[in-house]
Amino acid sequence: MFVSGLPPGLLDLLNVSSGSLAAHQAGLGTVAHNVANASTPGFSRRDLDLSPLDPLRGVDALRARRATDNNLLRQIVEQSGRQAFAQAREPWLSEIEAALGDLDDTGLGASLDAMFASFRTLAASPDDPATRQDTLMRASDLAAQVRRAATDLGDLMDMADRRIRDELPGINDSLREVARLNRDIRIAEGSGGDAGDLRDLRDQALRTLAEKIGARALHDSKDGVIVLVGGIRLVQDDLAEKLVATPDPATGRVRVEIAGPPGSDLTGTVGGVLGAHVEVRDGQIPDRLTSLDQLAWDLAASINARHAAGFGLDGVSGRNLFAAPAGVAGAAANMTLDAAVLADTDALATALDPAALPGDGRNALEMADLEDQDLALLGTATLSQALGALQAEAGQHARDATLQGEREADRTEQLDALRQSMSGVDVQEQLLLMGRYQRAYQASAQVLATLDEMLETLVNLR
Amino acid sequence: MMRVTDTMLWDLSRKHLVRAQARMFAATERVASGRKLDKPSDAPADTAHLRSIDASLARLRSGEVGASRAELQLRGSETVLGDIGTLVGRARELAITGADGGQSAASRGAMAIEVAALRDQIRALSNAKVGGVYVFGGFKTAAPPFLADGTYLGDDGRREVEALPGLRVTANVSGRQAFTAAGGVDLFGVLTQLETDLSANDQAAVAARLDDLTTASRQVLAQRVLAGGQLLRIESAGAVRADSIVRLEETRSGLRDVDVPGAITEMAQAQNALRLALQTASQILEMTRAA
Numbered sequence: 001m002f003v004s005g006l007p008p009g010l011l012d013l014l015n016v017s018s019g020s021l022a023a024h025q026a027g028l029g030t031v032a033h034n035v036a037n038a039s040t041p042g043f044s045r046r047d048l049d050l051s052p053l054d055p056l057r058g059v060d061a062l063r064a065r066r067a068t069d070n071n072l073l074r075q076i077v078e079q080s081g082r083q084a085f086a087q088a089r090e091p092w093l094s095e096i097e098a099a100l101g102d103l104d105d106t107g108l109g110a111s112l113d114a115m116f117a118s119f120r121t122l123a124a125s126p127d128d129p130a131t132r133q134d135t136l137m138r139a140s141d142l143a144a145q146v147r148r149a150a151t152d153l154g155d156l157m158d159m160a161d162r163r164i165r166d167e168l169p170g171i172n173d174s175l176r177e178v179a180r181l182n183r184d185i186r187i188a189e190g191s192g193g194d195a196g197d198l199r200d201l202r203d204q205a206l207r208t209l210a211e212k213i214g215a216r217a218l219h220d221s222k223d224g225v226i227v228l229v230g231g232i233r234l235v236q237d238d239l240a241e242k243l244v245a246t247p248d249p250a251t252g253r254v255r256v257e258i259a260g261p262p263g264s265d266l267t268g269t270v271g272g273v274l275g276a277h278v279e280v281r282d283g284q285i286p287d288r289l290t291s292l293d294q295l296a297w298d299l300a301a302s303i304n305a306r307h308a309a310g311f312g313l314d315g316v317s318g319r320n321l322f323a324a325p326a327g328v329a330g331a332a333a334n335m336t337l338d339a340a341v342l343a344d345t346d347a348l349a350t351a352l353d354p355a356a357l358p359g360d361g362r363n364a365l366e367m368a369d370l371e372d373q374d375l376a377l378l379g380t381a382t383l384s385q386a387l388g389a390l391q392a393e394a395g396q397h398a399r400d401a402t403l404q405g406e407r408e409a410d411r412t413e414q415l416d417a418l419r420q421s422m423s424g425v426d427v428q429e430q431l432l433l434m435g436r437y438q439r440a441y442q443a444s445a446q447v448l449a450t451l452d453e454m455l456e457t458l459v460n461l462r
Numbered sequence: 463m464m465r466v467t468d469t470m471l472w473d474l475s476r477k478h479l480v481r482a483q484a485r486m487f488a489a490t491e492r493v494a495s496g497r498k499l500d501k502p503s504d505a506p507a508d509t510a511h512l513r514s515i516d517a518s519l520a521r522l523r524s525g526e527v528g529a530s531r532a533e534l535q536l537r538g539s540e541t542v543l544g545d546i547g548t549l550v551g552r553a554r555e556l557a558i559t560g561a562d563g564g565q566s567a568a569s570r571g572a573m574a575i576e577v578a579a580l581r582d583q584i585r586a587l588s589n590a591k592v593g594g595v596y597v598f599g600g601f602k603t604a605a606p607p608f609l610a611d612g613t614y615l616g617d618d619g620r621r622e623v624e625a626l627p628g629l630r631v632t633a634n635v636s637g638r639q640a641f642t643a644a645g646g647v648d649l650f651g652v653l654t655q656l657e658t659d660l661s662a663n664d665q666a667a668v669a670a671r672l673d674d675l676t677t678a679s680r681q682v683l684a685q686r687v688l689a690g691g692q693l694l695r696i697e698s699a700g701a702v703r704a705d706s707i708v709r710l711e712e713t714r715s716g717l718r719d720v721d722v723p724g725a726i727t728e729m730a731q732a733q734n735a736l737r738l739a740l741q742t743a744s745q746i747l748e749m750t751r752a753a
Contacts, residue, residue: 039469094503101502103512103718113517117524124528124623124633127603128594351601356619359595359603365622365630371521372627388513395502395509402503413477417470424467427750 010458013451016058020444023050023059027437030064034425042204044068044423046196066196067423070219073203076415077210077217081272083408084211088276090405092156093398096280096288099152101391108149109387111142112299119368126350126361127313133345135364136337139321143335146296150332153289160281161254165245167274168256171212175227175240177205182224183238189223213243214271230269232258253281284397289332291390295376296332299383300325302375303367304338310349310363317354319347321367468750475743482736489729492720499718508717515714521627522703522710528623529696529703531593532633536689536696538592539635543686546587546640550682553580553653554675560660561669570668574660581653585612588641598637607637612650614642625699626706631692635685645681647674 008016030048037043046064053059102108118138125131181202188195202225209215209227215234218226227235234241242259243266256274258264267278300322307321320338325331341347351360376386492498502509556573559565565573588598589606599607601619608614616637622630639645652674659667 038467039472097501097503101509103499103501103509103516109513109516110520113520117520117527120521120524120624121527121531124531124621125593125595353601356601356617357604359599359601359619359621361621361623365624368524368624371517382517384513384517385510388510391502391513392506392509395504396506398501398503399506413473416473420467420470420473421465424465424469426465426467429465 010451010455014448014455017444017448017451019053019058021441021448024437024441024444026064028434028441031430031434031437033064035427035430038425038427038430040200042200042207043425044196044200044203045425064194064196066199068199068203069422072415072419072422073206074217076412076419077206077215079408079412079415080207081210081214081216081275083405083412084272085214085276085279086401086405086408088273089280089401090398092160092276092280093284093394093401095156096153096284097391097394097398099149099156100288100292100394103391108142108145109384109391111138111145112384112387114138115142116368116371119364122348122350123361123364123368126364127358129345132348132350135348136341136345140337140342143322143337146292146299146332146335150289150292150296150335153285153292154333157253157281157285160277160285164254164256164274164277164281167212167277168243168245171209171274172240172242174205174209174212175235175242178202178209178225178227178235179238179240181205182235186222186224210272212272213274229266229271232264232266232269234258288390288394290329291386291393292332293328293330295383295386295390296335297325297328298376298386300331300335302370302373302383306363306367306370307349309352310366311351311354311357311360312349313346313351313358314344315354315357316347317349319349321348471746471750475739475746478739479736479743482732482739486729486732486736489725489732493722493725493729496719496722498720498725505717512714512717515710515717518627519707519710519714522707525623525625525627525699525703528633529625529631529699532621532623532625532631533693533696534593535595535597535633536635536693538590539597540686540689540693542587542590542592542597543635543640543682543689546584547679547682547686549580549584549587550649550675550679553577553656554672554679556580556660557656557668557671557675560656561665561672563665565665567663570660570663570665574657577653577657577660581650581657584641584653585610585650588637597634598640600634600636600638608641608650612648612654614638625696626703629695629699631695631699633692635689635692640682640685645684646677647681649678649682652678 027048027050030046034045044066047067048064050059100108104110115135115138118135122131122135181198185195185198185202188198206215206217206225206227210217213229216228218228220226220236222237224237225235226233227240234243244257244259245254246257247253248255255265255267256270256278257266267282270278300320304320304322304324308318311317312319319340321341323334323336323338325334338347350364351357352362352366353360371384372382374381376383377389381389497504499505499508499512556577560570560573585608588608590597595603596605596607596616597603599605599616601621602616603621605615607616614637618636618638619634620636621633623633625631636645641649643651652671656668656671656675659671
């Protein structure tokens with residue numbers, strides 16, 4: 001086993017001991033580094049690999065190894081994107097729900113009921129100016145509630161635009177940071193240095209990018225990372241694309257694009273927080289708004305048709321109660337009473353027969369009866385049912401978003417726990433290691449002292 | 463074996479603390495507001511149901527307003543028709559007396575004056591206004607339906623209101639049927655003729671008016687009975703409505719309001735969970751300090 005077949009010389013043993021002292025000092029250094037970063041987010045524990053050399057040289061402290069797993073990291077990055085998406089949607093959907101779903105007696109539903117109720121009262125006293133005025137106020141209140149709901153939804157879309165715009169500078173910073181770290185890691189490791197901390201920083205930046213824009217990361221052959229969104233590379237090597245917010249020429253809504261030329265529209269492919277803003281703005285809100293517009297259209301059209309068939313106290317027929325909407329789109333946002341009716345309560349068409357004025361309230365009853373008719377959702381539901389369905393749908397989406405947020409948070413926690421288990425710092429364990437290194441250091445020092453004595457003995461032999 | 467790091471312990475403890483806090487908040491909110499369905503996401507499936515119950519309740523309550531206005535007018539009409547019936551009865555008594563051969567021309571002349579007064583009273587009553595409405599004019603509610611000569615300006619309009627969903631009652635009785643030839647005899651014409659006959663001391667002609675006066679009496683009574691019938695319908699509709707409202711309110715409360723003992727129990731449980739989570743957190747702090 002001995003190289004020369006002879007026992008090692010005393011001077012060789014001196015080398016072994018001093019190597020051992022250095023190795024265990026490095027061990028203590030690793031422990032110190034680990035303990036210092038025990039609660040640093042994204043920090044990966046360093047494990048020091050000690051390996052025996054031949055007996056002439058003793059032990060060697062190899063480079064401190066990062067306890068990490070790229071596979072797990074990729075999973076965590078993707079899961080972070082999903083969780084950020086789910087959690088960013090939650091408040092949006094609650095806001096949409098609030099815009100539509102006031103169940104109190106001040107809400108949209110109560111206004112609709114109050115208008116139909118006022119038609120019934122009007123049928124009892126079509127000749128009473130106060131009753132006519134009250135009916136107009138109810139109808140006007142309903143129109144105002146519908147308008148407010150549509151305006152609130154529109155405001156939410158504008159807010160989503162602003163939020164998308166506001167996220168981009170942070171995302172661009174992170175993209176540049178990953179590109180810079182790609183370069184720094186390559187340089188550091190190319191010259192044999194330790195880039196562990198830089199790698200931890202890059203992992204954190206990747207996680208941030210996943211959260212903000214749903215980016216995925218691939219490791220390239222040179223151990224750099226490529227950042228992808230929807231299959232498009234945003235970072236490769238030390239080059240990062242820049243994202244810009246540009247208004248869509250058709251809708252005026254903000255698009256997320258890669259600064260050109262040639263430029264590329266990423267709006268439909270982004271995930272994470274940005275994806276949630278986009279999904280809510282381009283999916284959830286327009287869907288609810290479409291239903292609300294349809295409801296407003298059906299309401300105005302059916303009541304107008306009935307109203308136009310009746311006669312006002314002035315004997316005139318053919319007038320609308322609600323201003324005729326220009327089209328289904330925008331019907332809710334523009335819902336108002338017809339100008340003629342607003343100007344004069346006599347125009348309210350309570351009578352069926354112009355010869356039977358003013359006590360004829362039959363048309364008011366006819367209008368009240370529209371409450372029972374399936375006028376909404378393509379003739380399958382009453383107006384009130386359609387409103388209930390719209391509110392229930394908004395509520396269901398809000399509830400689902402909350403549940404999904406909780407589910408994704410749980411999954412993230414599980415993965416984080418796995419990562420912590422693999423890469424985290426257990427302080428007790430580090431303290432044990434510290435004790436071990438200390439003992440080994442003391443022992444090596446003792447060997448050194450003994451060697452010294454032996455050498456002294458040898459030197460003083462004469 | 464899984465390595466358990468301090469960060470994991472902290473994360474775990476923080477997660478449970480946050481959840482316990484959220485649960486505590488929700489439980490407190492439920493107890494304080496008394497509502498379990500405050501916004502659609504609390505129970506999306508119940509939201510549409512609640513909407514339909516709210517609509518039904520609003521509809522029932524609106525029936526109450528219409529019915530009470532109709533009731534006011536019908537009660538007024540009933541009273542007026544009763545008074546008119548009494549006056550027609552008095553005219554008939556005078557006719558019976560006038561038809562008696564023992565009466566002098568002078569007494570028939572006095573009777574003629576009384577009949578004229580009765581006719582004027584009846585006409586004034588036939589133009590009665592209840593709740594701001596001329597009740598015997600049909601749809602012509604804004605002007606007195608009878609002119610001084612007894613010409614009827616009203617129409618046959620039946621003013622309907624909804625007393626219950628699907629049940630309509632008529633808020634007026636017909637002035638035309640009660641007082642004009644359309645209902646049998648022209649009451650004002652008969653009275654004028656009686657006055658003329660009494661003034662002329664025409665015993666036979668006065669006797670001949672008796673049948674008409676009986677008919678007139680009956681046609682006034684018939685409308686009074688109709689008014690009473692509508693009032694009964696309104697009354698029974700009111701009872702049904704009150705029952706329906708109570709029943710719907712119960713269902714609504716079941717959907718929307720919390721079961722208070724249950725909610726308080728839940729709040730106590732949430733409190734307990736929060737206390738345990740806090741205890742765990744402080745124990746973890748102890749442990750990591752010891753290390």
